Amino acid sequence: MxxxxxxxxxxxxxxxxxxxxxxxxxxxxxxxxxxxxxxxxxxLVVEILPNPKALKLPESVIQEEPRENTLVQVTLDDVLVNNRRVMSVAEAAAAEGNILPGLKAELMTAPLMQTPGAAAGMVTRGEVNIMADKAIPYQILKKVMATCTETRFAKISLAVIEKHGAGGTP
Structure with missing residues (x-):
């Protein structure tokens, strides 16, 4: 068994x-x-702009999300284009006129492109994002924006921190 x-x-x-x-x-x-x-x-949730600890951005209402473009950073000490030092803030403040030569030379390296919906000869360098410390004097920021306009950037965006609470927007 x-x-x-x-x-x-x-x-x-x-x-x-x-x-x-x-x-x-x-x-x-x-x-x-x-x-x-x-x-x-x-x-799809990607932060495009870097968040440097050296900058304290101003607060404001955000109308559009930033896109990945040429980035100009203005810290308390330096002016940087795509994280490369171009000139010091002291040199920018001492520069004659509204155009910053060191910044202009660096921005001119960006390629020209056809403007959508414009005439055949209209070319620009696209868009530029400016991240500036909130303690930077307006005169320096004005020179940076004028230099961006001079080098044929079609749209200039200023990076800010989204303001919460006041104004009813989140």
């Missing part, structure tokens, strides 16, 4: 080993679908 049980068990094991194992992958597909959805949603 004991041998009979062992034989039956061995026969049952032999039958089970010969069968293909079935796997239910519906729950696995659900997990991957949720993971892909999560990654797609979070991939």
């Amino acid at each position: 004991r041998k009979e049980r062992i034989v039956k068990r061995l026969q049952r094991l032999a039958r089970q080993q010969g069968r293909d194992t079935e796997m239910n992958i519906v729950s696995l597909i659900d997990i991957f679908a949720i993971l892909v959805f999560y990654l797609l949603v979070n991939a």
Whole structure:
């Protein structure tokens, strides 16, 4: 009787080993679908402008989200274009006229492009974002904006921190 049980068990094991194992992958597909959805949603939430600790941006109401463009940073010490130092703020303050020569030379390296919806000969350098410390005097900021206009940037945006509470906007 004991041998009979062992034989039956061995026969049952032999039958089970010969069968293909079935796997239910519906729950696995659900997990991957949720993971892909999560990654797609979070991939769209990207902070374009860097947040340097050396700058204290002014607060204001934000009308448009920033786009990735040429970035001019004006810290308390330096003027930077795309994180490369161009000149000091003292040199910018001492510059004669409204055009900053060091900044203009760096901005001229940006490529010209056709203006959408304009005449065939209208070309610009696109858009520029300016991040300036709130303690920077307006005269220096005015020179930076005038230099950007002189180098044919079509749109100049100033980076600010979104104001919460006052004005009814979040």
